[in-house]
Amino acid sequence: MDINDSIESPMMLKVGFNKILEHYEKLAESEDEFLSAKAKRVLKTAKPYPELRDGFSDTKILKDREKEISIILQDSFAPVLTRNEIKTASVPFHDLIFNSSERFKNIIKTAGDDFELNIKNMPDDHRYIIACTVILNFCYGYNLNFKRPFYYEIPDVNGVNRFYKITYNADFCEILPTEKAKKITEEDYKLLLDNFENLDIWKEKFPPNSYIFKGFVISNIFDVTEDQSISNIKSNLIGEDKRKDENFMHEFHDVFRSLLGINDLQVGFSIYNEEENVFERVYGVGINSYLLGDAERLECNSSLCKWSYNRLIKENKYFSISDVDGVYEKAKGGFAPQVEVLHKQGFKSAIFAPIANDDGLMGVMEIVSNTPRVLNSINANKLIDIMPFIVSAVERSKKDEENLIEAIIQKECTSIHSSVHWRFAKEAKNYIRDEMEGKDASFKKIAFDNVYPLYGQIDIKGSSEARNSATREDLGLQLKAAKRILRSALDIEAIPIYEQFIYQIDEFQKGLNENFQVDSEQQISSFFKEDIEPLLQHLNSIPELKLDIENYYTSIDDKVNVLYKHRKDYDETIAKINVEMAALLDKKQEEAQQMYPHYFERFKTDGVEHNMYIGESITKEESFNKIYLYNLRLWQLQVMCEMENAYYQMQSDFPVALDVASMVLVFNQPLSISFRMDEKQFDVDGTYNARYEIVKKRVDKAYIKGTTERVTQKGKISIVYSQKQDEIEYLSYIKFLQSKNYLDDDIEIVELQDLQAVTGLKAIRVSVLYHKHEDDKAFYTYDDLMKEIKA
Structure with a gap:
């Protein structure tokens, strides 16, 4: 050959x-x-x-x-x-x-x-x-x-x-x-x-x-096995998100097996939480803790004996157990939890190495084997050359985790949207540069000029009345239950104070039915706390009343300490509506961002509100054209129709059947916005622009001129504006959406009563067409839909 x-x-x-x-x-x-x-x-x-x-x-x-x-x-x-x-x-x-x-x-x-x-x-x-x-x-x-x-x-x-x-x-x-x-x-x-x-x-x-x-x-x-093993450990520890890599721990085990020449060796880790003095599991694919066993976290004092506790935590020195079974037999009856947990898992020898820096212990590396005596205090010395790399990796991991926590807090708790993140990053770089050069570093004002605002909301109609109704029902039930116990108590023991409490309950019930006030809930709650509860504790010693009192307390919610049935249904409904509507809006927003980047934020109240700003200064590129503004306005109107449909399709899943009403506010002039550091949100700049914020806060409560009818109405979308050109623009959008069976043909244009410092507002109102479910080709008005739902 x-x-x-x-x-x-x-x-x-x-x-x-x-x-x-x-x-x-x-x-x-x-x-x-x-x-x-x-x-x-x-x-x-x-x-x-x-x-x-x-x-x-x-x-x-x-x-x-x-x-x-x-x-x-x-x-x-x-x-x-x-x-x-x-x-x-x-x-x-x-x-x-x-x-x-x-x-x-x-x-x-x-x-x-x-x-x-x-x-x-x-x-x-x-x-x-x-x-x-x-x-x-x-x-x-x-x-x-x-x-x-x-x-x-x-x-x-x-x-x-x-x-x-x-x-x-x-x-x-x-x-x-x-x-x-x-x-x-x-x-x-x-x-x-x-x-x-x-x-x-x-x-x-x-x-x-x-x-x-x-x-x-x-x-x-x-x-060169030892040198290469150390090099491989360094390589394995370099890189991001190793904990998510399925092969990471497999490779890590192989490297340690080569270093120590032991084929059945396994490596585990546990985190030391100094504040609570506990060991915690490291979360990651294939990462185990042989010190914790099946537990998620354990107190250090119950994980280690006194000697090993001092050795690891106080002195930051390794210790080995070369013959787990031998030590287990000797320690029976004694306190050696680290030996017991190893014996329970079937390991025969082990080394526990502290991962520590100048600030103290950060975690423990646990090396275990199914073979006795192969891990011992002699070959534990081989870890001296690799521990600095383990320590560096853990320090970096801790820093990364802190950064990740901060990033999640930023994401979840502030309103720095991705579209404006570049501006914050730019200022942060300037801040770091000034700090490095010894200058007086300060975070400059973040502002965007000449941006067009868009505002919309899907609001829960009659939410205050619904909550008051739920409150009346709950308080009425609780008063009725208390009255039943007091009547029984009066039959057993004719004491005038029972009659006085019954009279007071009758007065409260009368007030609930005839004239429910804002402070009625507080008065009745105080009556239960200060008068009824102490009395029930006294009456509980009477055998004939014990069952009724037990049933009464079963109906009381432990968290709020009152009967919380109808109010709970109401609160859960509001929460579910907000979650579902916000999720749908967020999903739709991703599509809108693909069309043209713009600032977006939303808020959950009794319903879901959203703000959008679009303009050259936000996108950072010289690409803005008004066509993108018109496109976003049409998108917003269409999404409001889709949210209305989605709500009524899932309404039957909610504990309480509530109605919603949608509104869009049109503001024709560009304005300036700036980020307020104290409130962690964007606000409009300037006196003239403040008019926009005033309208936003009050317009949904505005009445149609000369009437007591609110501009927002269930089954309809209200488009509030002030300029004739806005009216023409939105009527063209409505015509297009009518052709796609999103909106009905009952367009009405109304004038609004003047708001504080704001006059001349008008609104276009048009009914939404609904579908019973996503695949339903038929469409219905609000009244038709209600008849279908109730049929």
Whole structure:
């Protein structure tokens, strides 16, 4: 078989010994008789076989001339060192090895029959290019310094991977150009320097088989498992979000197995929470804690005995348990929780290493094995070299977690929208720069000029009346239950105070039915707390009343300490409406942002409100056109119709059936907004612009001029505006949405009563068309829909 079969290379490979035989020719003339005689013996061995000098590629010759080759290489593979040195003779960029030391042979034998020897970090697609760089060095004198450390990864007798570094001795090889070889010019060299990845260029300058490699290389191999394990640990710990990577802990276990030479080793972690003096589980894919076992968190005092507690937490020093079963037997009846938890999980030996910095303990690394005595206080010292990297990783992880917490707080608790984040980031960079340069750093005002506002709301109609009604029902039920107990008590024991309380309950019930006031709820609640509850505690000792009193307290909500049935249904309904409507609006907003970036914020009240601002200063690019404003206005109107539909489709799922009404406020002039640091939200700037905020806050309560009818109405969308051009614009949107069966054809234009400092407002009102469900092709008015729902 030819060694060049099935490989593509700029060099044709030939095994040859010309260079080493030339070396022996010089030694043959040495004055040292011993060296001279030995050299002559080698030369005499090689002389009958010219192919050993000329070079060959047929592997059969290697077998036939095995004895002669062994004699030629005897000095390079000294028999006295063969059981100690790890050494091979081979040709480059090929897995052919034709001579090796005994130790190398034993290592390969131990690895198993199915083991294939490969250089670990030699990419196949780079072999051709690396061969070209060797030619540049040998034939043209260009030293590209492409020297990378190459490794073998070979399992030992325990199946643990060991790492071997390879260094090459190329003293006995030569590279010769053939007629196919192209002369490499200085320009070619410069071109190649900038095109390492471009294989086509390298093949053009160095065609396949255009050079001949003749000779062999000696590989000196060294066991660097510990160094490589430490390097691998560093590599594993570098990078973001390792805790989400499924392979992270698997690779981490493998690295520690190589470092300590233990095949069944596992690594776990636990966090030390100093404030609460507890160990907590690290959350991540495949990360376990063998100190906590099944628990999520445990007090340190109940996880460790006194000695190990002081050792880990106070002294920040490791400790080992080499024979878990032995210590467990001795400690029976004693307090050694760390031994008990290991024994319960079936581990036989363990090392607990503190992850600590100058500020104290941050966590514990737990190394465990199912084999007794393989983990002990002696090999625990191997951790000294790797713990600084573990500590650095944990410090970085803690910092990342703090940053993540801050980011979540920013996201959930402030209103810095993604569309304006760039402006905050810019100011933050300026702040950092000033601080670094020793200047008086301050966070400058964030403002956006000439932006167009859009406002909309889907409001729950009659929410105050609904809550008052729920409150009356709850208080009425509670008064009725208390009255029943007092009547029974009066039958048992005729005491005037019971009659007085019954009279007071009758008065409260009368007030609830005839004239429910804002303070009625507070008065009745005080009556229950100060008068009825102390009385019920007294009456509870009467056997005949015990069951009624028990039933009474069963109806009382523990959290609010009152009967909270109808009010709970109301509160849950409001909460569910807000959650569902906000979720739908947020989802729709993602689509709108794709059309053109703009600022968006929403608020949950008795319903959901939203603000939007669009303009050049927000997008940062000179791309704004009023067409994007018109598009957003149409989008807003359409989404309000969709939210109305979505609400009534899910209304039956809510504890209380409430109605909603939608409104859009149109403001034709651009305005300025700025971020108020104290309130963590944007507000309009300037006196004129403040008019917009006044209208926003009051318009939904405005009446139609000359009537007591509110502008917002269930089943309709109200579009409030002040300019004739707004009216024309929105009537065109309505016409379009009517064609798509979003809106009915009952358009009405009304004038609004003057608000404080705001006059001349008008509104377009139009009915929404509804569908019973998403796939329903039919459409209904509000009244039709209610009839369908009730049918």
